[in-house]
Amino acid sequence: MATPTGPPPARLLSAPPGAPPLNPSAPPSPFAPPSPGPESRSAPPSLLAPGTERDPYPLYRTLRERHPLVYDEPFGSWLVSRYADVRAALADPRLVAPPPGRTLAHLEGGTHSAHRALVSPAFRGRALAALTAGVERTAYVLARRLAARQEADLVAEFCHWLPTAAAVAALGLPYEDTAHVHAWCRTGLDHLGGHHPELDAFLRPYIARRRARPGADLLSALCTARADGRPLSDEAVAGLAGTLLGAGGEATARALASFLANLLDHPGQLGVIRARPALTAGAWAESLRRDPPLHVVSRRAVEPVGPMIPEGATVACLLGAAGRDPARFADPDRYDAFRADPGDLAYGSGRHFCPGQLLAGLTAEHGLHALLAALPDLRWAPGFRPAPEGLISRSPRTLLVCLR
Numbered sequence: 001m002a003t004p005t006g007p008p009p010a011r012l013l014s015a016p017p018g019a020p021p022l023n024p025s026a027p028p029s030p031f032a033p034p035s036p037g038p039e040s041r042s043a044p045p046s047l048l049a050p051g052t053e054r055d056p057y058p059l060y061r062t063l064r065e066r067h068p069l070v071y072d073e074p075f076g077s078w079l080v081s082r083y084a085d086v087r088a089a090l091a092d093p094r095l096v097a098p099p100p101g102r103t104l105a106h107l108e109g110g111t112h113s114a115h116r117a118l119v120s121p122a123f124r125g126r127a128l129a130a131l132t133a134g135v136e137r138t139a140y141v142l143a144r145r146l147a148a149r150q151e152a153d154l155v156a157e158f159c160h161w162l163p164t165a166a167a168v169a170a171l172g173l174p175y176e177d178t179a180h181v182h183a184w185c186r187t188g189l190d191h192l193g194g195h196h197p198e199l200d201a202f203l204r205p206y207i208a209r210r211r212a213r214p215g216a217d218l219l220s221a222l223c224t225a226r227a228d229g230r231p232l233s234d235e236a237v238a239g240l241a242g243t244l245l246g247a248g249g250e251a252t253a254r255a256l257a258s259f260l261a262n263l264l265d266h267p268g269q270l271g272v273i274r275a276r277p278a279l280t281a282g283a284w285a286e287s288l289r290r291d292p293p294l295h296v297v298s299r300r301a302v303e304p305v306g307p308m309i310p311e312g313a314t315v316a317c318l319l320g321a322a323g324r325d326p327a328r329f330a331d332p333d334r335y336d337a338f339r340a341d342p343g344d345l346a347y348g349s350g351r352h353f354c355p356g357q358l359l360a361g362l363t364a365e366h367g368l369h370a371l372l373a374a375l376p377d378l379r380w381a382p383g384f385r386p387a388p389e390g391l392i393s394r395s396p397r398t399l400l401v402c403l404r
Helices: 057-066 083-091 112-122 125-146 154-159 162-171 175-188 197-212 218-224 234-247 250-265 267-275 277-290 355-374
Strands: 069-072 077-080 151-153 296-301 314-318 400-402
Touching: 077 083, 083 296, 083 314, 125 154, 125 162, 125 218, 125 355, 151 154, 154 250, 154 355, 162 175, 162 218, 162 234, 162 250, 162 355, 175 197, 175 234, 197 218, 197 234, 218 234, 250 267, 250 277, 250 355, 267 277, 277 355
Parallel strands: 077 314
Antiparallel strands: 069 077, 151 400, 296 314
């Protein structure tokens, strides 16, 4: 299979037939390979090269500059690394998320329009209020538990538990089942959904009870929500709840850990946000740009994309490379909580509304506020420096802090 190398066109992904060009300011480029050069005779770089998991950024730079579209044979995927191309790939209807099982995009029709009609209305009004209250309450409880301590690991004692515990509280599920739900979510679900038989079996009796006697919790709101004039099916409610709980798994915990690390690394910026909490959302978006929890998001081509990517091929969208593209962001390696436009690629959800992204944003906002309220002297433990790890997912494994 031919591999494009060397300086590429401005936009690698061509638009689907009949659609407007992906880049209105330039004609679309159909992956035309450039003239062969010395680089085309050497093996292209791979995500599985030694040292990449420890520090992927030199490879990302090489990919953006020399191989913006390349087939990574050891990894088994086409790599897309520039911000504009990653954004185009995530929005391209010819590239779909390979499902780990049942996902929201496949419930009740499986089309994008059905997905949007199903999900978006279900997380408004009463449901959104219940979710927000659950996150806020849980963050406060976890932060207060640390208040009497001298030191703590925020990953193990806060980030690891907050997203799942908040979703459990918002859905009105028993607190004592949080550990079971947390284990299911970390093994069978992600922010785009999935299917875990034990979680499904656990949820069904609660769905039946909420249909008979709705309450003020999020599960009741989902059970009474309507899409296109129809109530959501039990499968759809279980899928929405599972997606929300899946968002409480590894991705959101990793994103929260990186967010806290970035702010603790920049105490001046943290002080400004402490005084002006309304700036939290921008600081969170900047952390997702610089240090996304998912560095690689895969898509499967359901039809050929340009002349290079065949039907059935896997395309790896490198969010970790796109977020640090100097063609899109000034000084991209620097964390700037007040950056005007940090982009919005981090959860790789593309065209779909993502309940996981909603939960993650609420978790970051209320989690940070709870920590700052309960722990006004929060700072790094002496000598500690966070060390991000991972290739597909990436974040610090520990955050050792002084609390008093």
